[in-house]
Amino acid sequence: NSWTLALAGAATDLERHPSDFGRLYAGIGDLIVRNENGVYRSTDAGASWAPINGPWESDGDGVGRVELAIAPSNPNVLYVGIQDGYNVRGTDGGLLGLWRTDDAWDPTPSWTRIDVTETDNGTGNHGYCGYNPAFNSLTEQCWYDHELIVDPTNPDILYAGGIALWKYNGTSWSEVSHLVDRPEEGIHADQHTMAWAGNRLLVGNDGGIWSSTDGGATWEDHNTNLAITQFYEGAIHPEDPFFAVGGAQDNGSMRWNGPPTGWRWVLGGDGADNVFSRSNPDTDWALSFQSLAIRRTRNAGASFERADIGINKNGAAFISRFEQCPADENVVIAG
Incomplete structure (x- = not known):
């Protein structure tokens, strides 16, 4: 009947091991650079937390919002996406970087940076959450719309939501929200949440809820009876x-x-x-x-x-x- 503060800061994500609730990852990520911003891990169901070091700490641009995704089929695989925190350095509000580890529960995980230049203007400084492909414009919104989820059966397939929704197959990116090629058949901009129901990917964004059973090739609109347009x-x-x-x-x-x-x-x-x-x-x-x-x-x-x-x-x-x-x-x- 009561709550105890176990980890201070602006919590932006919380992910659990799919078969062991005692093992958790958390993201602390105020959009403005703070000392407590970073990636944390617990092995006692959240009673205590330890910071996890990564390449983002040595980047002088500063850590902002933190997003995480654990692969359901291989929980050793963890993806970390971090907003470039606001500190009047670098690309404030853009993407600081996206990393993957294949040893998430080792004492000191090793990290590989994922190239995101296909998702923005080719620099990689803005990424999937700092670039609007529909208008070919830089829109640093990683503090606002930033979400990650891994395919339930393939740890190499990652979905990254920003203004558009992008799919990474382990080597290259594709824009599966279809904001550019066929917007009338795609989904709304500004992705905020994703979940799996079997093989169905559900996506929540500024326009409502859509789902796909073919990896984003086609979408089902679940908003046709919601009279909420302003x-x-x-x-x-x-x-x-x-x-x-x-x-x-x-x-x-x-x-x-x-x-x-x-x-x-x-x-x-x-x-x-x-x-x-x-x-x-x-x-x-x-x-x-x-x-x-x-x-x-x-x-x-x-x-x-x-x-x-x-x-x-x-x-x-x-x-x-x-x-x-x-x-x-x-x-x-x-x-």
Whole structure:
């Protein structure tokens, strides 16, 4: 009926040996560099903890959030992912590194660094949690969305969640969230939790829950009956009340064609303001997303082109506005 503090600090992960609850690993990882940040191990069910040394300690950029994953089929295999802690050095908020040991329970585990350059801009300083492949942009979010899990039967297969979800097969990486190649069939951005139910991988992110039984090749959406989308703005087709577009928080811009079709994703980002052409509303729309990024389509969303060239976006709000002139559809004011 009571709790005892066994290990102080910002606990960011806790992993147990699959067949021996007495053996545990913990990550202490405040996003700001702290003396207590690091990897810890217990062999007495958490009654006491000892720090585990690794290459991350000699990296002058500093340890931030710590994520861990033990291989269910071989608990000697442990993966450690560490955020570059905030200390005005290195790539604060990016990925300090990803390491693997095959002797997790030895007195002094040995570590091998895993190359993550395929998951970012080729530097490896940002990694799977500091790079957004959908926008080809550096987004240092390892303090926010960072999760690891190992395949239940193959210790060489690792899933690493950041903005996208990446799969490592022991030699190379692939982006299995499909944010780039087919986003309408993939999963939402910003991965936070993963679990196995048999051979089914369940992933929780900023958009809800998805699952895959084929290693991320295809996904099942478990959110179709959850009415939780937050819309910033919307527009209705000038002639068809069953045709609308809306910009949603962290869910991009979506198109609605009434029942039974419902809502269909058309453009990414944090969806914002949008307008229909009054002369060609079936095919011509302008949609926007965060920081006043405006895109135009002339083929009902099959493709988009930039419509914001020339706008000075200095000081633009995260969700900015634009409105269409009622007398001339080609005149739009934005700010």
